[in-house]
Amino acid sequence: xxxxxxxxxxxxxxxxxxxxxxxxxxxxxxxxxxxxxxxxxxxxxxxxxxxxxxxxxxxxxxxxxxxxxxxxxxxxxxxxxxxxxxxxxxxxxxxxxxxxxxxxxxxxxxx
Amino acid sequence: xxxxxxxxxxxxxxxxxxxxxxxxxxxxxxxxxxxxxxxxxxxxxxxxxxxxxxxxxxxxxxxxxxxxxxxxxxxxxxxxxxxxxxxxxxxxxxxxxxxxxxxxxxxxxxxxxx
Numbered sequence: 001x002x003x004x005x006x007x008x009x010x011x012x013x014x015x016x017x018x019x020x021x022x023x024x025x026x027x028x029x030x031x032x033x034x035x036x037x038x039x040x041x042x043x044x045x046x047x048x049x050x051x052x053x054x055x056x057x058x059x060x061x062x063x064x065x066x067x068x069x070x071x072x073x074x075x076x077x078x079x080x081x082x083x084x085x086x087x088x089x090x091x092x093x094x095x096x097x098x099x100x101x102x103x104x105x106x107x108x109x110x111x
Numbered sequence: 112x113x114x115x116x117x118x119x120x121x122x123x124x125x126x127x128x129x130x131x132x133x134x135x136x137x138x139x140x141x142x143x144x145x146x147x148x149x150x151x152x153x154x155x156x157x158x159x160x161x162x163x164x165x166x167x168x169x170x171x172x173x174x175x176x177x178x179x180x181x182x183x184x185x186x187x188x189x190x191x192x193x194x195x196x197x198x199x200x201x202x203x204x205x206x207x208x209x210x211x212x213x214x215x216x217x218x219x220x221x222x223x224x225x
Contacts, residue, residue: 006153034214043115043201043216044154089154097208098167099144103153 002027002094006102013080014110021088021105024072029095033066033073036089038104044089048075080109113138115204115217123223129190132220136183136204142166143185144214145177148199157200160185161208189222197224 003026013019025033034049050057050064050073057064061080066073073092077084090102116135124130136143144167145157156169160179179185183204189196201219206212 032211036216043218045216046213049213091154096167098156098159098169099203099214100156101146101154103151 002030002092002096002098002100004090004092004100004102006090006105008105009103010106010108012108012110015080015082017080019075019077019080019084019107019109021075021090021107022072023074023090023092023102024070025092025100026071027092027094028071030071030092032093033064034091034099035062035064035075036091036101037086038089039086047088077107080107082109082111085109115202115215117200117202117217117220119220120218121221121223123225124192125225126192126194128192129188130192130222132187132189132200132202132222134185134187134202134204134217136185136202137215140204140206140215141183142205142208142214143179143183144203144205145185145187146201146203147171148201148219149197154201157187192224194224197222 006023031052036044037047038044061078063076087104089104118133142161144159146154159167163179174190177187199219203214203216205214
């Protein structure tokens with residue numbers, strides 16, 4: 001079945017640094033890759049997504065890149081701020097239209 | 112517009128009991144998916160319903176079941192509860208098929224099995 005691997009499981013950065021989270025997927029039919037942010041005690045919320053017909057998408061300080069050949073995609077956060085601290089989940093839609101999530105990355109941004 | 116509503120927010124049950132969780136999607140959304148969230152395991156897909164039909168199912172035992180009503184509200188049932196079923200159960204709704212439209216999550220129901 002579809003598998004999504006996510007690394008690292010935890011990431012600590014200083015405020016102002018960049019953070020990169022990487023994911024790989026196994027189903028070559030996957031065509032939609034969303035990223036969710038979950039703050040402590042809150043619901044996951046979509047922060048950015050990318051479809052397989054583009055290689056990169058940016059929204060202010062966050063960007064996502066997709067390499068379909070290698071079957072991996074990454075989240076990039078620049079100029080990190082303490083409020084970026086949260087758990088981030090990548091996900092991929094399988095060929096059977098199931099949204100499969102990675103195991104999450106806990107990002108800690110220190111002032 | 113009201114968001115995705117899950118009830119109850121918290122539940123404590125004993126082993127062997129059964130439980131029913133409810134999810135009301137955003138008005139107009141027809142797809143409802145359910146996920147189990149445990150520390151270290153991320154979000155595990157349970158099943159997805161669209162127009163009262165189960166479209167997809169994850170790798171969970173038959174003790175986990177669900178249904179969707181004509182108003183798109185969905186329920187999830189877990190029978191013969193085990194300690195390992197303790198988790199946060201999240202539902203997500205989307206206008207159409209997840210992947211074609213954004214999925215919005217509810218606050219979740221935290222189930223504790225003792």
